[in-house]
Amino acid sequence: MSKKRVLSGMQPSGLLHLGNLLGALENWRKLQDQYECYYFIADWHALTTNYADTSKIRTHVNEMVIDWLSTGLDPEKVVLFKQSLVPEHAVLHLLLSMSTPLPWLERVPTYKEKMDQIQDREMNTYGFLGYPVLQAADILIYKAHFVPVGVDQLPHLELTREIGRRFDQLYGEIFPEPQPLMTEYPKLPGTDGRKMSKSYGNTINMSDSPEAITKKVMAMVTDPARVRRNDPGNPDVCPLFALDKIFAPKEWCDHVNVECRRAGIGCVDDKKELLKHLLAYLKPMQERRKELVDDPKRITDIIHEGSRKARVVAAQTLAEVNEAMKL
Numbered sequence: 001m002s003k004k005r006v007l008s009g010m011q012p013s014g015l016l017h018l019g020n021l022l023g024a025l026e027n028w029r030k031l032q033d034q035y036e037c038y039y040f041i042a043d044w045h046a047l048t049t050n051y052a053d054t055s056k057i058r059t060h061v062n063e064m065v066i067d068w069l070s071t072g073l074d075p076e077k078v079v080l081f082k083q084s085l086v087p088e089h090a091v092l093h094l095l096l097s098m099s100t101p102l103p104w105l106e107r108v109p110t111y112k113e114k115m116d117q118i119q120d121r122e123m124n125t126y127g128f129l130g131y132p133v134l135q136a137a138d139i140l141i142y143k144a145h146f147v148p149v150g151v152d153q154l155p156h157l158e159l160t161r162e163i164g165r166r167f168d169q170l171y172g173e174i175f176p177e178p179q180p181l182m183t184e185y186p187k188l189p190g191t192d193g194r195k196m197s198k199s200y201g202n203t204i205n206m207s208d209s210p211e212a213i214t215k216k217v218m219a220m221v222t223d224p225a226r227v228r229r230n231d232p233g234n235p236d237v238c239p240l241f242a243l244d245k246i247f248a249p250k251e252w253c254d255h256v257n258v259e260c261r262r263a264g265i266g267c268v269d270d271k272k273e274l275l276k277h278l279l280a281y282l283k284p285m286q287e288r289r290k291e292l293v294d295d296p297k298r299i300t301d302i303i304h305e306g307s308r309k310a311r312v313v314a315a316q317t318l319a320e321v322n323e324a325m326k327l
Contacts, residue, residue: 006031006181007144009040009083012060013050016067017203019196022185022246025071027148028078031181037078038142038310041065041303044083044090048131049114052121065299067206070289075302083138085307088314092137093130095321099170100133100163108132109155136160140167140175141314148181171324174317185246189239193221207289210279217275222267223260233260233267240270247277 008028010020031037041061047054061082068080083089105111106129114123139147139160147157157180164175187195190202197203204216222240226233235241235257244253252273259265292299 003034003036004145005142006035006037006146006148007040007139007142007178008038008148009042009045009138010064011042011046012057012064013046014056014060014198015063015203015205015207017196017198017205019188019190019203020067021071021206022188023150023183024148025068025073027181027183028068029072031148032074032077035146038144038313039068039073039078039080040086040138040310041080041082042138044134045131048125048128049121049123051125051127061303062296062299063207065303066289066292069292069299069302070206070285072285075306079306079309080302081306081310082303085304086310086314088141088311088318089134089137091318092141092314092321093134095325096137096140096163096167097130097133099166100136104159104162105129105132108159110152132156132159133163136163139178140164141317142310143176143317144178145176146181147178148183150183150187154180167321171321174320174324188246189242191216191220191239193239204278206282206285213279213282214275217271217278218268220271222270226267229266230263232263235260240267240274243278244270244274247281248274249277 008024010016010024016025028037028039041064043057043061046057046060050057065080069075073080111129114128135156136159139157140163147160149157157178161177164177168174190196190200191204192200192202194200194202204213208216220240223233223235223238225231235244238260241253241256241260244256256265256270260270
């Protein structure tokens with residue numbers, strides 16, 4: 001390989017939002033010019049929590065790929081593929097599961113967290129417990145050198161390295177140890193001040209109309225201590241100011257940082273200024289998205305061609321694994 005290889009994926013769980021854009025997609029777009037990038041639709045992973053209702057997966061897959069392409073991901077530069085079209089992932093998952101100790105999976109931080117959070121469905125399933133092994137297979141089958149992650153995903157990547165090391169100790173060196181590429185914006189506040197998440201219903205979606213975005217931003221929570229216009233505020237605890245620092249010019253942020261503290265500027269004034277820059281930032285993506293929505297065959301062709309390319313690499317790695325295991 002002339003370039004180091006990057007692997008990342010995303011579950012198709014609905015329309016993507018600013019958190020996805022800043023936390024992953026903008027980073028993916030920059031990486032496509034530096035590395036050999038493989039980005040996949042993790043539709044099997046979506047089953048770990050939504051196995052009982054699969055009716056929207058195909059729609060979500062297409063919508064997500066449209067959002068990916070609208071940000072500037074280029075299928076001529078990167079391999080965009082669907083996990084379920086590369087069955088070698090499932091085979092490597094099975095083989096790795098044979099040597100992965102059960103306590104390794106039970107100690108994954110997000111395992112107990114999600115068990116506590118998700119109360120409306122049965123989560124005591126083999127697939128939910130074992131999804132980190134499938135995640136390890138996703139990464140290792142491409143011998144990825146780097147994986148773009150946020151801080152909260154570092155334990156998952158370390159588990160992938162542990163699983164790969166254990167395999168290599170048993171059967172011989174096959175897998176390189178993937179290293180993290182930290183994302184610049186691991187957490188983006190939503191309209192209610194909590195982390196932007198579909199599950200909280202506090203997202204600003206990439207595909208939202210300018211009118212919808214305006215309505216959401218104008219209703220955003222700000223510094224809870226600032227009840228009236230003449231109350232001084234604290235930008236350090238204000239979700240709106242967190243978005244200012246990403247989308248608005250530095251001069252405006254400096255202005256807000258001073259004037260908000262002495263009630264020299266109101267939250268509505270800040271929201272209007274943020275909207276001006278946010279809408280301008282999203283406009284070219286939304287224009288590209290309109291073109292892509294009108295060409296569904298192009299989306300299908302990109303997914304299938306990318307999956308064909310991915311299978312070539314995955315099959316080669318799996319052949320090495322089979323030989324190492326004497327299968």
